[in-house]
Amino acid sequence: MTTERRTPASGPQDATQATPRETVGARESVAEGVRTAIGSDPQTADGRRPVAWLRxxxxxxxxxxxxxxxxxxxxxxxxxxxxxxxxxxxQVHAEHRAVCLLLNPLEGSAAA
Known part of the structure; x- marks a missing residue:
């Protein structure tokens, strides 16, 4: 078994880094007006939110x-x-929806 000596020329060397390309503007494949990122729901909030589920x-x-x-x-x-x-x-789910205080808050004089 022969062993080979490593010299600085034959030893491990750093990899050369690619020069970063300059990027300006959006990609050409993206159509104008098309959203590219997933964001919040663009619909206007109407105050409703899920409270009770039945699966x-x-x-x-x-x-x-x-x-x-x-x-x-x-x-x-x-x-x-x-x-x-x-x-x-x-049936229990329907009954709960009728009496749940989160779905049917007491209002006005009914709360007193």
Missing amino acids: ITAPPSWQVTPSGHSWCVCGHDQRAIGRAAVVLLV
């Missing part, structure tokens, strides 16, 4: 058991597994 997973096969999840910002959180339980969960 039901019911595969098209009758052999698979459906499930559901109902939750609200106020802390309401229920889950159901099985057809009858999911139907009941839908």
